[in-house]
Amino acid sequence: MRVQVLRLGHRVKRDKRVSTHVCLVARAFGAEKIVFEGEIEKKIKEKVKDVCERFGGGFSIEETSSAQKYMREMRENGFAVVHLTMYGIPLTKVLGELRGMNRVLIIVGAEKVPRWVYEEADYNISVTNQPHSEIAALAVFLDRLLRGKEFKMTFKGAKLRIIPSRKGKKVLKI
Amino acid sequence: MRVQVLRLGHRVKRDKRVSTHVCLVARAFGAEKIVFEGEIEKKIKEKVKDVCERFGGGFSIEETSSAQKYMREMRENGFAVVHLTMYGIPLTKVLGELRGMNRVLIIVGAEKVPRWVYEEADYNISVTNQPHSEIAALAVFLDRLLRGKEFKMTFKGAKLRIIPSRKGKKVLKI
Numbered sequence: 623m624r625v626q627v628l629r630l631g632h633r634v635k636r637d638k639r640v641s642t643h644v645c646l647v648a649r650a651f652g653a654e655k656i657v658f659e660g661e662i663e664k665k666i667k668e669k670v671k672d673v674c675e676r677f678g679g680g681f682s683i684e685e686t687s688s689a690q691k692y693m694r695e696m697r698e699n700g701f702a703v704v705h706l707t708m709y710g711i712p713l714t715k716v717l718g719e720l721r722g723m724n725r726v727l728i729i730v731g732a733e734k735v736p737r738w739v740y741e742e743a744d745y746n747i748s749v750t751n752q753p754h755s756e757i758a759a760l761a762v763f764l765d766r767l768l769r770g771k772e773f774k775m776t777f778k779g780a781k782l783r784i785i786p787s788r789k790g791k792k793v794l795k796i
Numbered sequence: 797m798r799v800q801v802l803r804l805g806h807r808v809k810r811d812k813r814v815s816t817h818v819c820l821v822a823r824a825f826g827a828e829k830i831v832f833e834g835e836i837e838k839k840i841k842e843k844v845k846d847v848c849e850r851f852g853g854g855f856s857i858e859e860t861s862s863a864q865k866y867m868r869e870m871r872e873n874g875f876a877v878v879h880l881t882m883y884g885i886p887l888t889k890v891l892g893e894l895r896g897m898n899r900v901l902i903i904v905g906a907e908k909v910p911r912w913v914y915e916e917a918d919y920n921i922s923v924t925n926q927p928h929s930e931i932a933a934l935a936v937f938l939d940r941l942l943r944g945k946e947f948k949m950t951f952k953g954a955k956l957r958i959i960p961s962r963k964g965k966k967v968l969k970i
Contacts, residue, residue: 640813643929650926673927709958709965714947740964750946751958752824753847754935755817761932762939772924773888784883784925790914791883 623768624725625653626696627760630689630739631732632658638666643757644730645670649681651764651772653728656682659689678780690738693727701727703744706759707735710746713763720745720767728763730756797942798899799827800870801934804863804913805906806832812840817931818904819844823855825938825946827902830856833863852954864912867901875901877918880933881909884920887937894919894941902937904930 627648632641641658645666648656656670662685670683686692697703702723720726729739740746749759765772785792801822806815815832819840822830830844836859844857860866871877876897894900903913914920923933939946959966 636813639810640817643814643931646926646928647932650924650928651932677926709961709967711960711962712947714944737964746962748958748960750824750949751960752820752851752946752949752951754820754824755931757817757929757931758821758825758935761929762935765936765939770888772926773886775924775926777926784922786885786922786925787883788885788920790911793883 623723625764625768626701626727627653627656628689628692628727628729629656629658630729630735632660632662633732634661634663637732638663640732640757642666642669644760645683646673647757647761647764649673649679651761652768652775653764654681655684657684657686657692659686661685676780676782678777680778690742693729693742696727699725701725703727703729703742705729705731705735705739705743705746706749706756706763707731707740707746708748708751708753710748712751713747713749713766716745716747717766726767728760730760732756797897799938799942800875800901801827801830802863802866802901802903803830803832804903804909806834806836807906808835808837811906812837814906814931816840816843818934819857820847821931821935821938823847823853825935826942826949827938828855829858831858831860831866833860835859850954850956852951854952864916867903867916870901873899875899877901877903877916879903879905879909879913879917879920880923880930880937881905881914881920882922882925882927884922886925887921887923887940890919890921891940900941902934904934906930
C-alpha cells in the first residue's frame with residue numbers, strides 16, 4: 623500500500639518540534655512522503671533529510687501552495703483521503719475497509735482544521751474521541767493500517783543501523 | 797493493569813508542546829498518572845487539568861525532584877519499569893511477557909537519557925529502531941500493551957463527550 627501524509631496548519635516556530643515528530647513518524651511507520659501546506663522552516667527539512675541520509679530510505683518532504691488542490695490531485699491518482707480527527711468514526715470500525723485500499727493520503731491537522739477537510743475527506747477517522755496528539759494518532763493509525771509494518775521495515779542505503787539491545791546503545795556503522 | 801508514565805529530561809519552553817502531547821496521550825491511552833522530573837511550566841499543568849475537567853477521568857500530573865528515586869520507589873511498589881528507547885528490544889518480542897504484568901511504569905525521555913535509566917530499567921524497549929517520537933512510541937506501546945483499551949475507555953465526570961461522526965463535529969454537553 624502506498625501512503626502519503628498531508629500536514630495542515632503548520633505554524634512556523636510554534637509547531638516546529640511537533641511537525642518534525644510528525645515527519646519522522648510518517649517515515650518510520652511506512653509513508654513515502656509528507657507534504658506541508660505553505661512554507662516550513664529550513665530546520666525541519668534539514669532534520670528530516672539528515673535522518674534519511676543516516677538511517678536510509680526514500681522518504682521525502684515537500685511543500686504545496688494549496689492543500690486542497692494537492693488532495694484533489696491525489697484523489698484523482700487513486701488515493702483514498704483519510705482525515706485523522708478526534709471527531710471522526712473510530713478507526714476500529716473502518717479498519718477492515720481501509721486495509722483493502724491501494725493508496726492512502728492521510729491528512730493530519732494542527733489546531734484549527736478548515737471545514738473543507740471534513741467535507742471532502744473520504745473518511746474522518748478518530749484514534750479515540752479524546753484530545754491528545756496528531757503524532758500519536760498518525761502512529762497508531764499507521765501501525766494498525768499496515769499491520770505493524772514499522773517493526774519489519776528495512777531502509778535502503780542506511781549508514782547507521784541500531785542493533786536492539788537489553789541495556790545500553792549498540793549502533794552499527796555501515 | 798495500572799500504568800504510570802515518568803517523563804525525563806523535559807526542557808522548559810523548548811519541550812512545552814511535545815511534553816503536553818506526552819501527557820495527553822498518557823491520559824487518553826489509559827495511564828493513571830504522569831510524573832515529571834523537576835519543575836514544569838504552569839501552562840502544561842493547566843492544559844492537562846483543563847482537559848481532565850472537560851473530558852473527565854482521574855488522570856493526574858505530578859513533579860518529582862528525583863526520577864531515579866521515584867523509579868525505585870515504584871519498583872518497590874511492584875511496578876515493572878519499562879524504558880522506551882530506539883536502542884531497545886522490539887516491543888513485539890516482549891509483548892506477551894509484558895501483558896502479564898499488574899503494574900507498569902513507563903519511562904519516556906527527551907533528547908539525552910542518563911545511563912542509569914538503561915541500566916536500572918527492567919526492560920529497554922523499542923517501537924522500531926528508527927528515530928521518531930516519544931509521543932508515538934508511548935501511544936503505540938500503550939495501544940498494544942492494553943490491547944486497544946483507548947477505544948473502549950469512558951471517562952467519569954466528563955462535561956463534554958464527542959459523538960463520532962462521518963463529517964463535521966458533534967459535541968455533547970453533559
